[in-house]
Amino acid sequence: MNSPGQRLNTVKSKDVNWAAIWRGYALSLTGTLVLGIPLFLVAHNVWLIAIAGTLSLFAGGFAAARRAQTSEPLNGALVGVLYFATITAVIFLGAITDKLPDPLPGLPKGDSTFFMAWPLVQLLASTLGGLVGGRGIKVGKG
Secondary structure (H helix, E strand, C coil): CCCHHHHHCCCCHHHCCHHHHHHHHHHHHHHHHHHHHHHHHHHCCHHHHHHHHHHHHHHHHHHHHHHHCCCCCHHHHHHHHHHHHHHHHHHHHHHHCCCCCCCCCCCCCCCCHHHHHHHHHHHHHHHHHHHHHCCCCCCCCC
């Protein structure tokens, strides 16, 4: 019989549901595009896309937890990691080709504040979405 401490130190294969993670990831990207692009076209501010992405990440983490039928927040965190990798690639490509403005208008070029702080907010949003989405779901004995 596992003690509660042992349960915290193990990740079982049923805790990571890749189908749920991919669904949450797709929802997060779609939500960012649907909410963020119109805001960007109106205000030309990358932060509006980032805020829309945060809301979408919360929804993606929530959806991943519901789909996985587990209260394990790891599914939401993995949605956030995949999302961040994709968005970072898009922003870097956009900056290299001069298609996107600097992430933080007004700061000197090369300031990394956006890439130091924003990933933490994204990870927090997707993990909290996973926690809220998994709330009330019973975790079986393992």
